[in-house]
Amino acid sequence: MAANDLPAQIDYILSASRTGARQVFYVGHSQGALSFLSSLSGGHLPPSTVAAAFLLAPVTSLAHLSSPVAHEAAKLDLDRFVRATHLHEFSLRNALGELVVATACASPRINCSSLLSAFTGPNCCIDIRYFAKLVPWFPLASSVKNMAHFGQMVRSGEWKQFDYGFLKNWLRYHQSTPPFFRPSAFPSTIRLAIAYGGRDSLAAPADVEWFISKLAQRPKVMYMPNYAHLDFLFASFVVEDVYTQIVRFFTDYGLDRAYE
Known part of the structure; x- marks a missing residue:
C-alpha cells in the first residue's frame, strides 16, 4: 500500500483533476496515516505532490500498544x-x-x-x-x-x-532484517498536523508522542484526552471537535498553493 497503492492513487487524482491541481491535501486515519507516513519516509511518494496533511490517530511504532x-x-x-x-x-x-x-x-x-x-x-x-x-x-x-x-x-x-x-x-x-521507517525521513516541506486520543489503545499516546519527537519539523498537534481510536471517525461531536480544525488548518495554509 505504501510502495504502490497510495502513490498510484495520488497520481491518478492529480492527473484526473479538472482544476489543474498539482498537490493534494491529505487526511488519513489509523492505517491511512501509516500508509502515508511509510510511503513518504520510504521514498515512494514524491513530496512535491502533497501540500499538507492532517493525520488522525496515526499508527507507527506499537511499543506501547495496549489493545x-x-x-x-x-x-x-x-x-x-x-x-x-x-x-x-x-x-x-x-x-x-x-x-x-x-x-x-x-x-x-x-x-x-x-x-x-x-x-x-x-x-x-x-x-x-x-x-x-x-x-x-x-x-x-x-x-x-x-x-x-x-x-x-x-x-x-x-x-x-x-x-x-x-x-x-x-x-x-540486501540485509537480514527488514529496514526501519524513520520519522526523521518525513519531508519537512509538507506541513503536518496530528490529532491523537488519550484513551486510544492502538495509536497509544506514548507512541504518537515518540513519533512527533523524532520528526524534522514541529507539526501542529491536537491532543484529545477523552478520545479513543474510533472517536475520530464516529464521535457525536467529531465535526466540531476535529473536522472544522482540519478545514481551518488547510485553509490557513492556503488551498490555492495546490495550484501554483
Whole structure:
C-alpha cells in the first residue's frame, strides 16, 4: 500500500483533476496515516505532490500498544495460515476472521461483550445510531499480508517493513532484517498536523508522542484526552471537535498553493 497503492492513487487524482491541481491535501486515519507516513519516509511518494496533511490517530511504532485483542491476534502466524489454506483475504466474516476473534475471545483478559472497546480503547462519544448503520460493512476486508505485517509490528513494537524471513529479506532488502521507517525521513516541506486520543489503545499516546519527537519539523498537534481510536471517525461531536480544525488548518495554509 505504501510502495504502490497510495502513490498510484495520488497520481491518478492529480492527473484526473479538472482544476489543474498539482498537490493534494491529505487526511488519513489509523492505517491511512501509516500508509502515508511509510510511503513518504520510504521514498515512494514524491513530496512535491502533497501540500499538507492532517493525520488522525496515526499508527507507527506499537511499543506501547495496549489493545488486548491486537496482542492476542498477533500471536497467530497468518503467513502459515495462508500457505495452508490459500486464503488471502482477511475479513471478520470468513474463516480466518472467525479464527482471530475466537482466539482473542478465549483470553481471560478480554471481555468480548465489548469487543470494539477491547480492540480500540474505550471510545467516549460514538454516535451509536449512526454507527449501527455501518455495522453490515464495518470493518471492511483487508489482505492477509497486511494483517500479517500488523502482527509483526505488534510483536516487535517497531515501525519497519515486512519481514519475509532471513533469505528473502536478503534478496529484497540486501540485509537480514527488514529496514526501519524513520520519522526523521518525513519531508519537512509538507506541513503536518496530528490529532491523537488519550484513551486510544492502538495509536497509544506514548507512541504518537515518540513519533512527533523524532520528526524534522514541529507539526501542529491536537491532543484529545477523552478520545479513543474510533472517536475520530464516529464521535457525536467529531465535526466540531476535529473536522472544522482540519478545514481551518488547510485553509490557513492556503488551498490555492495546490495550484501554483
